[in-house]
Amino acid sequence: MPADTTTYKIFIENEWHDSASGEHFETRNPFTGEVWARIPKCGPEDVNVAVEAAHKALRTGAWPNLTATQRGHLLRRLGDLINRDADKLAAIEVRDNGKLFAEMSAQLRYLPQWLYFYAGLADKINGSVPPIDKPKMFTYTRREPVGVVAAITPWNSPLMLTAWKLAPALAAGCTLVVKPSEYTSASMLEFAALVEEAGFPPGVVNVVTGFGADVGDPLIRHPKINKVAFTGGESTGSRIVEASAQTFKRLTLELGGKSAQIVFADADLSSAVSGAVSGIFAATGQTCIAGSRLLVHESILKEFTESFIELARSARMGDPMLPTTQVGPVTTRPQYERILSYIDIAKNEGAQCLLGGVAAQRPECGNGWFIEPTVFGNVDNSMRIAQEEVFGPVVSIIPFRDDEDAYRIANDTDYGLAAGIWTNSFERAFEAPKRLQAGTVWVNTYRAVSFLAPFGGIKNSGIGRESGTEGINQYLETKTVWLSWGETPANPFVMR
CATH class of the missing domain: 3.40.309.10 (Aldehyde Dehydrogenase; Chain A, domain 2)
Known part of the structure; x- marks a missing residue:
């Protein structure tokens, strides 16, 4: 193993930890074939700790007490830090996945736009006041965070595709457990350090690393995960649908293509x-x-x-x-x-x-x-x-x-x-x-994407949309509130 090999830790509640087993796995540079980093090999115990941290942060502490505008300020700060470190993060992604530095650098410099867009959208999540046909009643709707999100990301554009999930989820008020690909985990762990530097409260963003059977499966089956956002292959997407059905989790799946x-x-x-x-x-x-x-x-x-x-x-x-x-x-x-x-x-x-x-x-x-x-x-x-x-x-x-x-x-x-x-x-x-x-x-063009334009597939290519204003709707639930100042109903056993 080269002397300059980097050994990483996982990120839970704004603290750095070894995996429960203390084990690591190696990641190789696709250009040289050489090992350059050691990644924590997590298991179900680590997943449970991370999910519990995200669930606690969702319900208690600083995060649920922030205003939507304050959430937006944190997102903007994170975008600024990514822009500052864009070339550093891009170089790590190249060592991890072998894509061109020219492309990854461009992606990392464009990536903050997702953070800025959803930062601005955070305090523009509006409910409604629908007209009601019942006398002496008033109704309104609230848009609330869907809950704890499992974000599972692929190896081809790790941070870009993480941002497509993380930015709208945080703007909506959700908390996250991120599971990057076992082939490209290093850049996500470097990204997590920026989450901490930006000032996000503990437990809002957590990162666990490892393999699908050890980390991915227990993550999507965890009863305190409310939504799964996944980008990857069709076969894995199918297994996620089956596993998530047991607890009726919300899903956004961006799967394969044959365009x-x-x-x-x-x-x-x-x-x-x-x-x-x-x-x-x-x-x-x-x-x-x-x-x-x-x-x-x-x-x-x-x-x-x-x-x-x-x-x-x-x-x-x-x-x-x-x-x-x-x-x-x-x-x-x-x-x-x-x-x-x-x-x-x-x-x-x-x-x-x-x-x-x-x-x-x-x-x-x-x-x-x-x-x-x-x-x-x-x-x-x-x-x-x-x-x-x-x-x-x-x-x-x-x-x-x-x-x-x-x-x-x-x-x-x-x-x-x-x-x-x-x-x-x-x-x-x-x-x-x-x-x-x-x-x-x-x-008359190809491979153009934007934070302003919804992206996703139909048929076997997935469920839901990422980016644009549609992207944030994937992380919100609608609650209807009824207020009455009328008299007691004549017959309480009949629906009003």
């Missing part, structure tokens, strides 16, 4: 090629919104494919910390092996490998887990490579005849997270979003 990018014959070819490459090879394809199915009108199929392959072939691979690198390593060894297995599946199904299709052997890739940008042609939408989420730098090019054919193919999947279209037709720009079954549709 289609549709290139119509009238599209600007240069823009479409650039956007399509960005949609699949940026972040090494390790994003739930990856445009992994590239639907191209048959009349431009040859020209588009040649231009697409030419640009993809030029991608510079290597050290993700270098500004010149465009494609970094796969984050984990198991995911690296999984992607290679899907490449073999595609070849065996009869898809034609037009580019890549192998592990990268470039000298600049060192000992990292790199896969060459891979393009498949001769793909039928029924093939597994077109139906199952690969989560890597692998794209399928599928021709279509006309608009109806494009919409049919695009919608022929169990997923419904995102879609993109490339066209110069004003009519198509409005018609296609109506026809496509996806939570987000981009027109």
Whole structure:
């Protein structure tokens, strides 16, 4: 183990602890393959301590007595601290997940906007005064925090996707137990130190680390967890639904995708090629919104494919910390092996490998887990490579005849997270979003997100929405209050 290996502790009630077992597990740098950090290996006992701390903070002490405006001040302060330490946090994320420093730095500098947006929204959570048809009665509604939230986050954009949950939950008055991916826990533990520095009361935000069976499962089953907010795979999402049903927990689930990018014959070819490459090879394809199915009108199929392959072939691979690198390593060894297995599946199904299709052997890739940008042609939408989420730098090019054919193919999947279209037709720009079954549709762009815009999927891609004003509603319950100054009812056994 390298001498500079960092050993972390977990964060509960604004204090740093070893796990109950005292055990740790190792986290490796995807570019070098070397161990660089030791993470506490938590279990059910640690989960229970963290949940009890969050439950206590929800009901007693400073947090429930803060005004909504004061909660907003704390969120803004946290946003300022993240902005201050953006490059430091981004560098840690690169060591953890291998994504480009250029991308992670941009994410971390944009991330405070979620904190600022929900800081401003915190004291604008309004109830209502509905008109009532009963005499001498007055009703109003209150919006109250849903309770203790379990936030379970993935390894591809750990802090960004944590902020999508944490910011609206705190603005609503909830408390949280965060369980980061076992592959990328370090940045969340560094983030927790900023929560403490910002002045949040003890127990409002807690972080436990470890594996799904030891930490994730007891967390989502805990009777004092009121809501689960999860970003990750479809199979895990399904297990969360089953486990949470026992206590009727509220859920926000952002799951997988098999998103289609549709290139119509009238599209600007240069823009479409650039956007399509960005949609699949940026972040090494390790994003739930990856445009992994590239639907191209048959009349431009040859020209588009040649231009697409030419640009993809030029991608510079290597050290993700270098500004010149465009494609970094796969984050984990198991995911690296999984992607290679899907490449073999595609070849065996009869898809034609037009580019890549192998592990990268470039000298600049060192000992990292790199896969060459891979393009498949001769793909039928029924093939597994077109139906199952690969989560890597692998794209399928599928021709279509006309608009109806494009919409049919695009919608022929169990997923419904995102879609993109490339066209110069004003009519198509409005018609296609109506026809496509996806939570987000981009027109002549791709991979754009904002704190102002709701994000989430339909079908097997999830439940609920994150970001925008819809995001905070996921962390609120509505309570109706009745006031009466009327006479005693004539018959107390009859509903008024």
